[in-house]
Amino acid sequence: MRQTTLLTFLLFIAIQTFGQDLRQTALDQYNKQDFKAAAKTYQQYLKENEGDSLDWYNLAVSSARISDHVEALDYFKEAKKHNFPPAFISFGMAKSYAALKEETKMIEVLNEGAGNGLNAIALLKNDPAFEAYQSSTGFMEVLKKVEQNAYPCLGSANYRHFDFWIGEWDVLVNGRKVGDNSITMAKGGCAIHENYTTAGNYAGQSINFFDPIDKKWHQHWVGSGGDVYNYLETKRESGLLQFQSKFMGPTGNISLSRLTFTLNDDGTVRQLFEGSTDEGKTWTPSFDGLYRKKK
Missing domain, CATH: 1.25.40.10 (Tetratricopeptide repeat domain)
Structure with missing residues (x-):
């Protein structure tokens, strides 16, 4: 057995x-x-x-x-x-x-x-x-x-809100060209890249994206002069996106920067930088640029 x-x-x-x-x-x-x-x-x-x-x-x-x-x-x-x-x-x-x-x-x-x-x-x-x-x-x-x-970002209105900035641009101040900016969509449409150059020494790049957690747009900028901004959306309307960030100056002082993009009727885009040293009570323009599509 x-x-x-x-x-x-x-x-x-x-x-x-x-x-x-x-x-x-x-x-x-x-x-x-x-x-x-x-x-x-x-x-x-x-x-x-x-x-x-x-x-x-x-x-x-x-x-x-x-x-x-x-x-x-x-x-x-x-x-x-x-x-x-x-x-x-x-x-x-x-x-x-x-x-x-x-x-x-x-x-x-x-x-x-x-x-x-x-x-x-x-x-x-x-x-x-x-x-x-x-x-x-x-x-x-x-x-x-x-x-x-x-x-999935391609079909989302939140992710597409800033598409009006995408393009190859001449950047003008008071009608005079001060730089070139290449704004491109990342593959998949979940981010927008910025590559800014000037005829001089200064240049910079940023990545822009909508965060589904806080439901706000962010812009992280790093310039060739060591300037760093971590912008967070403060206002969003059709054809308009506004950010705010803290900024550390050359002497270590902390101030606020406000950045506003506005789509104009003719397809140009206004980029307005403003600064505040009193925690946002008052704002002073520091850069008022016009983006015009390259021909």
Whole structure:
């Protein structure tokens, strides 16, 4: 009796070990991009073992990579049942439907993926599998949803409030050019970069962004003369954004700086700096500049 029990136990261990060895072999083949071998090994492993979501997903991808798209779709569905991240499932299934020229189903799974957070906008635009669908109305609508997932700031009015400052500008004071300013949007639209230069020694840069925690705009400026301002929004209206910051002068004295941007009707932008040495009771203009788009 004991001998039979021991043999049964050893057989069970051997089967388990063989299964895990087979699974590791499949994974190694997959990582080496030997997809034909990986598909065969995963099929053998999953025939005898339950497997997890990654096993089914890797089998689906392997099958798709060797153009077995009908089988790949079934395996993607199995991976989905085993709770593999749905956005990945939708993207993989969409590629197989695209290869099978089933556009309606491709759009359907991509819309589902977009609803589940699919944000692979670059892949959708550049993957050869979707090249034939780039001008399709349904596909373009999906791209908008996926782009919104990838870059949520682009669709937010709060983040877009300061877009009127974006551009390549000549900076004028009393009609005389005093500098150049390049204002650009960071990728994704969550920040605005400033790169200010003059004909002389002075230059500076800032990063501008909306903070979703305090729900205010911030500007962090550093100038070539060592001047640092950490501006915080104090007023925001259509075509207007105002900031305030503490400022330490050359002698170590602390004062206040107020910075106001105003969009003019002709598309120019007024930039007004004001200073206060009495904690904001009174303000004195220190720079009144006009931004005019370069021609």
